[in-house]
Amino acid sequence: METANEKSASLSFLSSYPTCWSTNQSTGPEICSDPGEPWLDAEIVVEGKSVVVNRSILSERSQFFHRLFNLRNDGSVSEGKPKYLLTDLVPHGKVGFEAFNDILLYLYTGMTKESPPEVSACVDDACVHVSCPPTINYAVELIYACAAFQITELVSYFQCLLLILAENAPVEDVIPILVAALHCQLNRLHSCCIQRIARSNLDNVCLEKELPDEVSSEIKSLRVKSNQESEANIKEVDPMHEKRVRRIHKALDSDDFELLNLLLNEYEVTLDDAFALHYAAAYCNPKVFKEVLNMGLADLNLKDARGRTVLHVAARRKEPAVLETLLSKGACASETTSDGRTAVAICRRMTRRKDYIEASKQGQETNKDWLCIAFLEREIRRNSMSGNLAMSADVMGDAFQMKLDYLEKKGDIYFLVLVHCLLIVFA
Template identity: 40%
Template sequence: MWQVIFAASIFQVAVLTNHFQRRLLDVLDDVEVDNLPLILSVANLCNKSCMHLLERCLEMVVRSNLDMITLEKALPPDVIKQITDSRLSLGLISPKDKGFPNKHVRRILGALDSYDVELVRLLLMEGQTNLDDAFALHYAVEHCDSKITTELLDFELADVNHRNQRGYTVLHIAARRRNPKILVSVLTKGARPSDLTFDGRKAIQISKRLTKHRDYFGITEEGKPSPEHSLCIEILEQAERRDPQLGEASVSLAIAGDHLRGELLYLENRVALMRIMFPTEARIAMDIARVDGTLEFTLGSSANLPTKIHRPTVDLNETPFKMNDKHLAQMRALSKTVELCKRFFLRCSNVLDKIMDDEPELSSLGRDTSTERKRRLGDLQDALQKGSSSFDKSGS
């Protein structure tokens, strides 16, 4: 509705502006507090044509529990000044800090805005504040990209279930952000999907309310990127159903054979199939597992689909085979990718399980070093490469 108001105001269609302004005013009390800054920003841009909406929205924001940092990120300086002045006159904030955090916290948040995680580490070493008191993890999840958020989580210096002043955990913020990689990163660090906000909502309820019906119930073709919003709901649903510890995939790898080379080949083929059939899920799992640098078929940061699947530079079917550090690092990264898929992307994992079970060659490669098995391995790798190329052409 606010989009129509903004467009009508820009094109100076007064009748339309007034009509939708009245409609929005009628339902404004039912609008989520988190959406008020956006509506206030639009009303401010419309200026005189939306004065009633501007005044009402401003009053609601002033009396809300929205913190000044959140408001500062969403609103222009002149509106921020009106809010601080009103809150001061009502005694809602202290004249000393005007509702803003202290300078030590501001420096940490500023470092996050600058994508400088190492500076955050140095500031923490000063001992003036910590990540929990600064609500730095909440801030990163809401405002920073997934790379910065993951690096901050890897510090393991913050309580991932810590609540901010409004009663939101980091997972609640991530559910609003609806970034699948951030959600998985937070959940793997121990976030509890069952935690409720002060008004009784779980993360999955927050995410569902923000997702359109067609995105949630739409069917995604295999090989096509999954809609991120519906993927977030799938991740949270899986997290609520079960909370397994990472490592369960290692047990399932028994079907790959007793030899390490068989396990490694199984993992390589499974992840290669995942990249072709479920590119979005594969990218998330591989990024978190840090597969880049351990594989010949690395996943580019700007690509959704693999451009080429290379055959291993080391022939794992040649004997004697010795597992070196490179192979171990590759196996750990691939194994974690499979584990993350089993934990958060059950639909994807079930499809891959069926394919691997129905195609004995894919699950048993490495047990047999016969010429026929080697030829079959080459055929399968060629098929994967052709499949990858066909998806590249269709997507370009």
């Protein structure tokens, strides 16, 4: 059952936001479709695609664009039209083509539409797209654009939406929300994300690798304070052990296997103690990961403190070379996380519909997302076929033995001799 919060989060991002002005202009999604229209007098390049815009309307509706278009020397000129790169206009985060057009539609008309599912929903059939990574990432793109273009009413709206998502999403998916809150100076959202992560079992390695130093330090301080106040029976961390684990991770980061071997020989810490395969699968070059795996000193199916195998970590990263190496070495594709997800379910939930569909089109370069899903599904099918064959063989063997027992009881000695001869011939 979905909670009330989850139902709110599952609503389309822009489908019900109220109009903040009325307009009699026939502006809509088609407004930027024809570069030949005389009133489309500037270009903004988004993900390599040119979007033609009307400077007059945007200047009237947005102080940001008013200032931008009044800077005489800003923008290059393309066939008489000023040309701007969206990456220059939005300094933090990534804003895709679809998100930019959603915001542009709002600026032109004051109207909104449903967010396109191809970029705001994943390809996991079991997902209701309440708080999956594509849903979160699309909301993050929109808030980056709204903050950069100073559209305060939409910033407030998306901050409320992201507050709901931050409470309901898996904790690792809260990280991009926290980073966006930091860059967009959204204090309420920032505080919510910090508290959520501090309460979680997200390890310090993840915090240090994926968050700015000041943010990870703040979370660690909150955890220390919370533990002291609650006096919970929390397993104490040996500072010396943690220091040695960090050195092993640094050796992996620098691709220094000579140092890695020295550390393993000197310390009473194994690759499994340091979850070295998990670390390499998440953060290291695929070649480094393969070298660590080929050392043969780590358990391929070991689960970390959060109940994830190396394959689960690799599925989240979506690096085909790492996944293929793991599967070739015998990693179990059917193993589940503590919350019941397989590697392929993780991978599907990380993948946008747009990426999965486009990767399947003939003549296009195969997308990493599609490849990872294909590798994992192929392995599951192979295991399923092997299991079915083994089961069939067992059933046939049992039936054969029952027949022999029956014939033996009847005393059909000639048939039994024939059967034994056949078994000797084909053994």
